[in-house]
Amino acid sequence: MKKLLPFLAACLVLALSSFIVLRPADAGYQVGDKAADFKLRNVDGKMVSLADNKAAKGYIVVFTCNTCPYAKAYEQRIIDLNTKYAAQGYPVVAINPNDPAVAPGDSFADMQKRAKDKKYAFPYLQDETQQVARQYGATRTPHLYVLTRQGNDFVVSYIGAIDDNSEDAKLVKTKYLENAMTDIIAGKPASVNSTKAIGCTIKWKRV
Amino acid sequence: MNQLKFLVLAAAFLLLALPGQAQKVDVIKLPELQKRLSRPTDTTYVVNFWATWCAPCVKELPHFDQLTTTYAKQKVKVLLVSMDYASQLDKKVKPFVQKRGLKSEVVLLNETDPNTYLDKVDTKWTGALPFTIILNNAKHKRATFEQELSAEELQKQLQAFVK
Numbered sequence: 001m002k003k004l005l006p007f008l009a010a011c012l013v014l015a016l017s018s019f020i021v022l023r024p025a026d027a028g029y030q031v032g033d034k035a036a037d038f039k040l041r042n043v044d045g046k047m048v049s050l051a052d053n054k055a056a057k058g059y060i061v062v063f064t065c066n067t068c069p070y071a072k073a074y075e076q077r078i079i080d081l082n083t084k085y086a087a088q089g090y091p092v093v094a095i096n097p098n099d100p101a102v103a104p105g106d107s108f109a110d111m112q113k114r115a116k117d118k119k120y121a122f123p124y125l126q127d128e129t130q131q132v133a134r135q136y137g138a139t140r141t142p143h144l145y146v147l148t149r150q151g152n153d154f155v156v157s158y159i160g161a162i163d164d165n166s167e168d169a170k171l172v173k174t175k176y177l178e179n180a181m182t183d184i185i186a187g188k189p190a191s192v193n194s195t196k197a198i199g200c201t202i203k204w205k206r207v
Numbered sequence: 208m209n210q211l212k213f214l215v216l217a218a219a220f221l222l223l224a225l226p227g228q229a230q231k232v233d234v235i236k237l238p239e240l241q242k243r244l245s246r247p248t249d250t251t252y253v254v255n256f257w258a259t260w261c262a263p264c265v266k267e268l269p270h271f272d273q274l275t276t277t278y279a280k281q282k283v284k285v286l287l288v289s290m291d292y293a294s295q296l297d298k299k300v301k302p303f304v305q306k307r308g309l310k311s312e313v314v315l316l317n318e319t320d321p322n323t324y325l326d327k328v329d330t331k332w333t334g335a336l337p338f339t340i341i342l343n344n345a346k347h348k349r350a351t352f353e354q355e356l357s358a359e360e361l362q363k364q365l366q367a368f369v370k
Contacts, residue, residue, distance in 0.1 A: 069260040103262075139353065140335035161334075164320035167292045176322065195322040198290060201263060201335040201354065 028137010031193045035061075035147050035154045038132045040095065040125035041108070043115040048093070048123045050147070050154055057089030058148040058157070058184070060177070063127075063138040065098045066114045067105040068200035071141045073166050075118065078142065081162070081177065082122045088185055090146070092122040097133035098141070102203035133202055140199030144177060148184055157184050160195030230304045233314045234293055237324045240316055243286065244328070249345035250282045251368040253361075256316075256328075256338040258290045259299045263355040264337040268307070270358040271339075274365065275311040281369055285311035290336060293317040343368050 029035060037050045050059060062078055064071045082092035098106040108126050115124040127133050136145055146158035158180040163172040180190035244254065255271045257264035268287070275285045287309065291300050296315055304313050318324045325332050331351045332338050339356060341364055342349040348368055356364070 139333045161322055164322060166321075167294070167319070171319070174320070174322075196325040196332075196334045198321045198325075198334045198336065200261060201337070 028135070029145065029156045029159065031156050031159055033156045035145070035156050036135060037154070040127055040132065042123045042125050043112045048125055051152070053091070055089065056091060056149065058146060058154065060085060060090055060092045061136070061145040061147060062092055062094045063097050063133055063136070063141055063143040063202070064094050065096045065103065065106050065141045065200070066110050067098065067103045068141045070166055070199045074142050074162055077162055077169055079118065079120065085181060086122070090181065094120070094122060094124045095127050095132060096124065097127040097130050097138060098203040099130065099205040102206065106203070130205060138202060140197070140201055142199055146177070146180060146184060158190045158193050161197035166198065230309055230313060232289065232296060232300055232304055234296060234317045235314045237316070237318050237327060240288065241327060244340070244342065245344065247344050249343065250284050251341065251343040251365065252284050252286060253365060254286045254288060254340040254342070256288045256290055256336060258336055259295070259303045260291070261336045267337060267355050270356065270361050272309050272311050273358070274361070278369070283365070283369060287311050287313045289313060289315040291315060341365060341368055
């Protein structure tokens, strides 16, 4: 037992140190996790929380931004998702996690302009401290999380991509997110609940 | 007028001819990339996934390309994998490679569905760019970085493979 102690201590140190070097990519939510609520500033100046919309059966939370070519490529598809699923109780909530000091085109004023120009019918929130993106484990834009309501809680039901072709919506073969939504709306777990996509790395604040 | 035409032609000719063996960019599919990454050799591969539209990628790219010169005498091979769309090969990728005078091998991965190929490249890759793999199959060593790397950081990480 005496011999075991230093070994255990070493293990602990190792475990702790690996925890410290963990980057956001390694942490974050898995499907099935309860998503913490947040309070973020919308482009209209008002603060928005998940709890605000009592009628929502869930949300399609999208980490996206103004500047990433992939976010731009998916912008219309995100607008269309909101049109389709808000009516069914799952509105889009877009969150911009980029530090405007690193990505100047992602300033709050630029977000306001973008939302206005493109007539966003959903909140476009600024994650100023980047804490929500870290908590969710978002690594890129766009990065989607479908949340479903369970009582007063929201549970992560799908994480990942919108579909399998970022360049051309007309050439999409598999609509990952819509397939998941079909299952979720039918009250079933999504048969494919986690997918990957290429995107722009989130512009984290420089420390 | 004729003189001007001649000058333009001459300039065009020079532009085409001067860079000599201008850096080519092979367009590859996933199996080819997998083959490249699984060779059982004692060469350390530094594989950087980038795109012309990705600002942090473009910023760190010179650090990677520099390795080709710095480690010319060692068993180090830099492979720059462009994730640009294949449709952008002539419009964006080739002019970029040319303009930057990249010395390392550049390929373009022509696949459309990241959800099916990302895990096959590396399960740790969530899809953000830039992404870097340093690997040495003979030594069974592999490290991945889903972030921008500074020149110092890259050197440090690579040293652990070549020492």
